[in-house]
Amino acid sequence: MGQERREAPGRVLVGQLSSRVGERVRVCGWVQTLRLQRRMQFVVLGDESGAVQLTNRREVRPGLDEQIDALTVGSAVALTGTVVDAPQVKLGGIEVLVDAIELVSTAEQPLPIAETTNPDRRLDWRFLDLRGPRQHLPFKVGDLLERRMRAFLFGRGFTELHTPKLMGAASESGAEVFRVDYFGSSAYLAQSPQFYKQMAIAAGFDRVMEVGPVFRAEPSFTSRHATEFTGLDLEMAWIDSVDEVMRLEEELLAEAIAGVRDGLGQQVEEIFGIDLVVPATPFPRMTLADARRQLVQAGWRPGERASQDLDGEGERMLSRLVADRFGHQFVFVTDYPVSVRPFYHMRPANDPTVTSSFDLIWNGLEVTTGAQREHRHDVLVAQAAEQGVAPEPIRHYLDCFRYGCPPHGGLGIGVSRLLMKLLDLPSIREATLFFRGPNRLTP
Amino acid sequence: MGQERREAPGRVLVGQLSSRVGERVRVCGWVQTLRLQRRMQFVVLGDESGAVQLTNRREVRPGLDEQIDALTVGSAVALTGTVVDAPQVKLGGIEVLVDAIELVSTAEQPLPIAETTNPDRRLDWRFLDLRGPRQHLPFKVGDLLERRMRAFLFGRGFTELHTPKLMGAASESGAEVFRVDYFGSSAYLAQSPQFYKQMAIAAGFDRVMEVGPVFRAEPSFTSRHATEFTGLDLEMAWIDSVDEVMRLEEELLAEAIAGVRDGLGQQVEEIFGIDLVVPATPFPRMTLADARRQLVQAGWRPGERASQDLDGEGERMLSRLVADRFGHQFVFVTDYPVSVRPFYHMRPANDPTVTSSFDLIWNGLEVTTGAQREHRHDVLVAQAAEQGVAPEPIRHYLDCFRYGCPPHGGLGIGVSRLLMKLLDLPSIREATLFFRGPNRLTP
Numbered sequence: 001m002g003q004e005r006r007e008a009p010g011r012v013l014v015g016q017l018s019s020r021v022g023e024r025v026r027v028c029g030w031v032q033t034l035r036l037q038r039r040m041q042f043v044v045l046g047d048e049s050g051a052v053q054l055t056n057r058r059e060v061r062p063g064l065d066e067q068i069d070a071l072t073v074g075s076a077v078a079l080t081g082t083v084v085d086a087p088q089v090k091l092g093g094i095e096v097l098v099d100a101i102e103l104v105s106t107a108e109q110p111l112p113i114a115e116t117t118n119p120d121r122r123l124d125w126r127f128l129d130l131r132g133p134r135q136h137l138p139f140k141v142g143d144l145l146e147r148r149m150r151a152f153l154f155g156r157g158f159t160e161l162h163t164p165k166l167m168g169a170a171s172e173s174g175a176e177v178f179r180v181d182y183f184g185s186s187a188y189l190a191q192s193p194q195f196y197k198q199m200a201i202a203a204g205f206d207r208v209m210e211v212g213p214v215f216r217a218e219p220s221f222t223s224r225h226a227t228e229f230t231g232l233d234l235e236m237a238w239i240d241s242v243d244e245v246m247r248l249e250e251e252l253l254a255e256a257i258a259g260v261r262d263g264l265g266q267q268v269e270e271i272f273g274i275d276l277v278v279p280a281t282p283f284p285r286m287t288l289a290d291a292r293r294q295l296v297q298a299g300w301r302p303g304e305r306a307s308q309d310l311d312g313e314g315e316r317m318l319s320r321l322v323a324d325r326f327g328h329q330f331v332f333v334t335d336y337p338v339s340v341r342p343f344y345h346m347r348p349a350n351d352p353t354v355t356s357s358f359d360l361i362w363n364g365l366e367v368t369t370g371a372q373r374e375h376r377h378d379v380l381v382a383q384a385a386e387q388g389v390a391p392e393p394i395r396h397y398l399d400c401f402r403y404g405c406p407p408h409g410g411l412g413i414g415v416s417r418l419l420m421k422l423l424d425l426p427s428i429r430e431a432t433l434f435f436r437g438p439n440r441l442t443p
Numbered sequence: 444m445g446q447e448r449r450e451a452p453g454r455v456l457v458g459q460l461s462s463r464v465g466e467r468v469r470v471c472g473w474v475q476t477l478r479l480q481r482r483m484q485f486v487v488l489g490d491e492s493g494a495v496q497l498t499n500r501r502e503v504r505p506g507l508d509e510q511i512d513a514l515t516v517g518s519a520v521a522l523t524g525t526v527v528d529a530p531q532v533k534l535g536g537i538e539v540l541v542d543a544i545e546l547v548s549t550a551e552q553p554l555p556i557a558e559t560t561n562p563d564r565r566l567d568w569r570f571l572d573l574r575g576p577r578q579h580l581p582f583k584v585g586d587l588l589e590r591r592m593r594a595f596l597f598g599r600g601f602t603e604l605h606t607p608k609l610m611g612a613a614s615e616s617g618a619e620v621f622r623v624d625y626f627g628s629s630a631y632l633a634q635s636p637q638f639y640k641q642m643a644i645a646a647g648f649d650r651v652m653e654v655g656p657v658f659r660a661e662p663s664f665t666s667r668h669a670t671e672f673t674g675l676d677l678e679m680a681w682i683d684s685v686d687e688v689m690r691l692e693e694e695l696l697a698e699a700i701a702g703v704r705d706g707l708g709q710q711v712e713e714i715f716g717i718d719l720v721v722p723a724t725p726f727p728r729m730t731l732a733d734a735r736r737q738l739v740q741a742g743w744r745p746g747e748r749a750s751q752d753l754d755g756e757g758e759r760m761l762s763r764l765v766a767d768r769f770g771h772q773f774v775f776v777t778d779y780p781v782s783v784r785p786f787y788h789m790r791p792a793n794d795p796t797v798t799s800s801f802d803l804i805w806n807g808l809e810v811t812t813g814a815q816r817e818h819r820h821d822v823l824v825a826q827a828a829e830q831g832v833a834p835e836p837i838r839h840y841l842d843c844f845r846y847g848c849p850p851h852g853g854l855g856i857g858v859s860r861l862l863m864k865l866l867d868l869p870s871i872r873e874a875t876l877f878f879r880g881p882n883r884l885t886p
Contacts, residue, residue, distance in 0.1 A: 011681060013600075013649075028680075028681045028849060030647060030847055031847070046647070047647070047649060048647055048648060048649040049649070074846045074847040075847045076847040076848060076849045078681070078849075104818075104849055104850065105818060105819065105820075105844070105847050105848045105849065106847065107845070107846040107847040108845050108846060111846060112846075124839075125842070126642070126646070127642045127643075127645040127646040127842075127843050127846075128646070128846060129646075130643075130646035130647065130648075131646055131647045132647070135646075136647065136648065139602060139604055139648075140602060143602050143603045143604070146603065147593075147597070147603075150590075154590070157456075159582060159583060159586050160586045160589065160590075161582055161586070161876050162656070162673045162875075162876060163876060163877060164656075164671055164876075164877045164879050165608070165656050165658075165671060166621075166658070166670065166671050166879050166884060167884065168884030168885040168886075169885075178609075178623050178624060178625065178630075179623070179624045180621050180622070180623050180624075180632070181621060181622045181623075182621065182884065183660075183662060183881050187621075187884055189623065196876070196877060199569070199570045199877070199886065200570075200573075200876065202570040203569070203570040203571070203572075203573035203574055203578075204473060204489070204490070204491055204573065204574045204575070204579065205491060205579065205582075206456070206490060206491040206492070212655060212656065213605065213607075213608050213655065213656070215608075215609070217626075219626060227609065228607055228608060228609050230605045237471075238454060238471045238521070375547075375548060376548065377548075396567075396885050396886030397886070399568070399570075399886075400570050401548070402550070402551050403517045403550040403551060403554060403555075403571060404473055404474070404517040404518045404519040404548050404549065404550040405519055405548045406471060406519045406521075406547055406548065407547065432605075433604050433605060433606060433607075433639070433643065434606060434607045434639060434642075436607050436609050438626050441609060441610065441611030441625065441630050442611040442612075442839050443611075443642065443839030443840070443842075
């Protein structure tokens, strides 16, 4: 036995081994732990789908003992063996009795990071930092979340488009943009698909969405900021009011979170100890003025930069207040004043000092900004002038409103921030595959 | 009649009107044509879903005649009316008898472009250029194509990840990269997710994919090049050979094209006169050396830049040759020489002068590049040195192969190029929402 030539079976994922008891299988993965005893050798091998114990009784198969003794933690190996029941083994009550093993790629020792290594150095070795089910799960959840959001939006008549990230002029808002050398001239990185999704509406698309990178040249070092992150943007034509956008978003999030719970809720519970809660709709709504009033009553002291807005502390306090009062994790804050929103926001007819806009705050973190846009060319031009926005750099944008453009509105969701909140991650770094910040461009 | 106050009904898309005969509806869209006669007024109104004739008999409703007379082509209007059968009307055999109309957004006259306007000026007014079902269809098809590709890949165990577009060092290949001002230093725009998807494999993800923008700072002005386009990239661990990647791709494309045919085949037939053909699998395969030999026999004279490769003319001739011989639109060209592929390609054990690589050519256009990657650290370092690639800028990449990395391979698909071929579009500009080229950064 073990000497006869046998055809190597096809690879089986570790997560599927429990249904293959009694069969000879091929398994591929990483060495997680080694326990090399005088008579027995035990290896825990992991792949994306799980971990399993490999077992070898010494002195049965010539050469195999030495191959296993030579393994190092982290090495990639392919092996064949027989799956057997092993009730004493904690990893699923099975083990694989190895008959042949191939060391495919050796891991140098020691590994450059350990559990205790500081977070910044772990980011230097992000591919090692990412190994393991706890580190993979946020990306599995993110993937499923996006799939469910897409499915919901396709069902509501949205078309996914791809808008350019290279722009000829710095885009709309006050946020800093990155400049790019462009064949002897300059381009700028889009800090949102805002203008382009509106152009798509002017081009006759009824409802459009996009998942893609957005770039913010802000020197922010908080746990919730990144210079590049994934945004989900959408825009819808022929809305009656901004409330239509909010209603869409609350249904979108409720359905997407329900989808994640159905697909990965058990893993989230096991690994993060979190019971995913599908939010009830409608979400609570509060005007910014009202929110600020209540926060001040509750002891909030807005900093200078939040004299007409909310700051991080205000957002956190507001969520606690909403949780107490409504038992809800989400709150739409509406009617931001004209002074803190870009010129292209529509203003309600009955109060020109505010905008038909909202932020969505989830457990203390802003995860969405949305609004109805001004589609009347003359009003838009006047609002741009009023806010000191020069018309020439945004000429192509303004032109969209000269040849027939319906009322429309939309929103932008920070997908990594959704993930942070869903899994209660302490930093956006853990919700991002390869984080980008002012001091972080590698790996 | 017409004077009593009635609740405005909810909006109905034009494409759904044929099922609403006899009902009073609200319709929103753009004025496509106006025919204002002495006794009757006819308006063709279009939205994303179709076009319909609106009809008004003059002197029935006070004020309505004048409102319709004041319309301009391109204007956005919302109206209510009753859907009636009208067998004489070519647009679906129905019309809407208008009872009230609101001019929401007036289109200035004349429109700045017409059917006959040259393509470059049409791009200046892309939002107008994009109006209409023929212009929308490529994006509807692209959306569906991506959805079907995602569905296929999720079914095969792929996880969608988002890799950074901002890199700390110029990335791997010879292609020129864009430099970005980054807080007083430099960043570079990723010209592919290559390194990052490989890092994800080294991080223990089994199969990964991404749809996102890729950037190429090449001053190319052909109909098939853009400085920014959408790529679908994927990478899979534990492959036995590059053939596994090719087998995946042919199944992926066959299923995705079948999905597009099922969902939009009729519209593609009606608007583009194209009968979508689902390609048979497996696709023909040919080594580059063999392809070059046969092309030269057929009269191909490679230019200087194609002394070891194929040029555009070679790709077109090859597809004609394959179509004649195999009756197939696709051909995998394999075994590209080491000299024309980046250092990280694996080389087959029996011929170190070539790489385990392929291009996929569809009807004369390269739509994919793929390969098995070298995962052995020592071999990789030697190959980088051999090709003159300095180790320091790619240190983070090379490090991925020091701590256990399985064999893996993958590919990158140009999604806009797929669209070009699927719909036989003359230029990538028509398969791109807002084209970017060396001379084109607007709108």
